Amino acid sequence: MQTIAARTFDIGYMDALAGGDTALHRLDARAKVVVTLLFIVFVVSFGRYEISRLTPFFLYPVFLVSAGELPAGYLLRKALAAAPFAFFVGAFNPFLDRAVLFHLGPLAVSGGMASFLSILLRFFLTVTAALCLVALTGVNGACAALESLGVPRVFAAQLLFLNRYLTVLAGEAGRMARARALRAFGAPPPGPSLFARLAGQLLLRSYARAERVYSAMLCRGFDGSLPLPGRSAFGRRDAAFVAAWAGLFVLFRSVDVPRALGILLTGLFK
Amino acid sequence: MNEHVIETEGLTYVYPDGTRGITGVSFKMVPGEAVALVGANGAGKSTLLQHFSGCLLPTGGTVRVGGLPVIKENLPAVRRAAGMIFQNPDDQLFMPTVFEDVAFGLRNLGAPEDEIEPRVMKALEKVGAAHLRGRQPYRLSQGEKRAAAIAAVVALEPDVLVMDEPTSNLDPLARRRLIRLLGTFGHAKLIATHDLDFALEVCGRTIVMHGGTIAADGPSAEVFRDAALLERCGLEPPPSFGPRR
Numbered sequence: 001m002q003t004i005a006a007r008t009f010d011i012g013y014m015d016a017l018a019g020g021d022t023a024l025h026r027l028d029a030r031a032k033v034v035v036t037l038l039f040i041v042f043v044v045s046f047g048r049y050e051i052s053r054l055t056p057f058f059l060y061p062v063f064l065v066s067a068g069e070l071p072a073g074y075l076l077r078k079a080l081a082a083a084p085f086a087f088f089v090g091a092f093n094p095f096l097d098r099a100v101l102f103h104l105g106p107l108a109v110s111g112g113m114a115s116f117l118s119i120l121l122r123f124f125l126t127v128t129a130a131l132c133l134v135a136l137t138g139v140n141g142a143c144a145a146l147e148s149l150g151v152p153r154v155f156a157a158q159l160l161f162l163n164r165y166l167t168v169l170a171g172e173a174g175r176m177a178r179a180r181a182l183r184a185f186g187a188p189p190p191g192p193s194l195f196a197r198l199a200g201q202l203l204l205r206s207y208a209r210a211e212r213v214y215s216a217m218l219c220r221g222f223d224g225s226l227p228l229p230g231r232s233a234f235g236r237r238d239a240a241f242v243a244a245w246a247g248l249f250v251l252f253r254s255v256d257v258p259r260a261l262g263i264l265l266t267g268l269f270k
Numbered sequence: 271m272n273e274h275v276i277e278t279e280g281l282t283y284v285y286p287d288g289t290r291g292i293t294g295v296s297f298k299m300v301p302g303e304a305v306a307l308v309g310a311n312g313a314g315k316s317t318l319l320q321h322f323s324g325c326l327l328p329t330g331g332t333v334r335v336g337g338l339p340v341i342k343e344n345l346p347a348v349r350r351a352a353g354m355i356f357q358n359p360d361d362q363l364f365m366p367t368v369f370e371d372v373a374f375g376l377r378n379l380g381a382p383e384d385e386i387e388p389r390v391m392k393a394l395e396k397v398g399a400a401h402l403r404g405r406q407p408y409r410l411s412q413g414e415k416r417a418a419a420i421a422a423v424v425a426l427e428p429d430v431l432v433m434d435e436p437t438s439n440l441d442p443l444a445r446r447r448l449i450r451l452l453g454t455f456g457h458a459k460l461i462a463t464h465d466l467d468f469a470l471e472v473c474g475r476t477i478v479m480h481g482g483t484i485a486a487d488g489p490s491a492e493v494f495r496d497a498a499l500l501e502r503c504g505l506e507p508p509p510s511f512g513p514r515r
Contacts, residue, residue: 015366015406140366164364167408212361219323219354220426221346221378 018138086123282330291317306469309479310504353428359415393425413444466508
């Protein structure tokens with residue numbers, strides 16, 4: 001019960017972080033959204049066995065965390081909480097692709113192991129970048145930016161509503177869990193059938209709430225288009241931010257930076 | 271302008287499954303009048319209220335708000351004339367911040383962007399919630415949510431405020447604040463409530479609903495003194511009238 005309550009409180013914490021006042025916070029939301037999207041595209045564009053060439057991309061989330069004064073430990077925990085998804089996506093690769101790709105000292109690394117590691121790296125990079133974006137911009141800012149970048153308004157509005165009502169639904173789920181626990185008298189945690197019934201109840205309650213929210217919107221003149229929060233002007237600093245990072249991403253993609261660094265360093269210490 | 275802000279004549283609503291919500295409801299409200307709508311659960315209060323915002327359209331009889339018949343073609347004007355405040359503010363406050371929520375209706379009405387901020391702030395100041403402008407609605411106390419929900423409707427400058435159980439979930443202090451706040455509004459008010467003391471303080475007139483019809487309509491103090499009527503309608507006299515004998 002306490003876990004649900006704590007997580008409910010936690011949902012708003014990212015928005016609270018977005019209320020910061022660093023240079024990154026003050027950037028136009030569209031600049032941050034565009035750079036994050038570019039980052040994701042570049043990260044996923046590498047071949048499936050690529051590991052070392054992904055490492056320079058860590059520069060972007062590290063920069064956002066340090067310049068944006070974001071709590072690194074908190075974001076790390078958030079990213080790790082979602083890690084099981086990535087783990088299960090690639091967990092069978094080492095068993096399916098056993099061809100040896102290279103040797104790391106005495107250790108023979110198979111293609112499956114390399115691709116599994118690559119999936120985990122990509123997942124970690126993209127999730128931390130997305131988390132940093134929300135922590136620096138807020139869900140509202142990100143939605144408004146997406147909408148002004150051409151994403152259909154209905155999708156941006158859906159995201160906005162999801163964020164707004166996640167806490168309400170989590171509260172509802174918490175109350176249902178508490179009601180069950182108070183009459184469970186030490187019974188084991190809910191099995192699949194009880195869990196399914198609780199989830200069904202939650203769905204019905206959400207449906208009823210959605211009807212009431214829709215009525216409240218109609219009463220204030222809603223006609224199908226949601227007026228999203230206003231946007232700021234896209235200035236020179238925003239353009240410079242986009243250009244600088246886009247340039248770096250192109251560099252990381254076209255040049256094998258770790259290899260170049262390795263050659264440079266081994267040359268220096270020869 | 272029509273002399274009645276709300277006018278119903280033989281208003282009847284039958285739900286699609288055949289359940290009768292209200293039958294032959296007729297009453298009128300003049301500008302500035304505060305009317306309480308009381309009745310046991312299932313008496314038809316919420317069904318009646320939903321007609322004033324056009325969320326339900328009559329299956330019989332007529333309803334007029336701000337002089338306009340509540341029909342599909344008039345819904346935008348009707349919803350501007352009657353500001354509906356829902357029982358649960360969480361149903362009403364759906365935008366990410368209090369400011370954006372209060373601005374929601376104004377933007378839908380097509381108010382110029384430079385007018386929105388002053389009008390939002392004026393409404394928030396009126397309900398004593400100007401300091402909440404940047405807050406996320408789900409982080410507010412119940413009393414603050416209620417104030418923000420009222421501001422969101424008051425900003426639209428409606429002729430009549432239609433409120434569903436405004437005191438539910440409020441602590442005594444927040445309830446007292448709400449009573450004071452409503453006293454400062456010059457709008458006509460139609461308030462569905464189970465809190466008869468609240469009705470007595472805020473509304474000079476009370477309509478008692480029973481079984482989907484109007485069982486009584488008159489000055490609040492007079493209505494609440496009629497113990498037989500209240501008992502017949504599943505109600506009890508307000509606690510301020512002393513312990514029940």
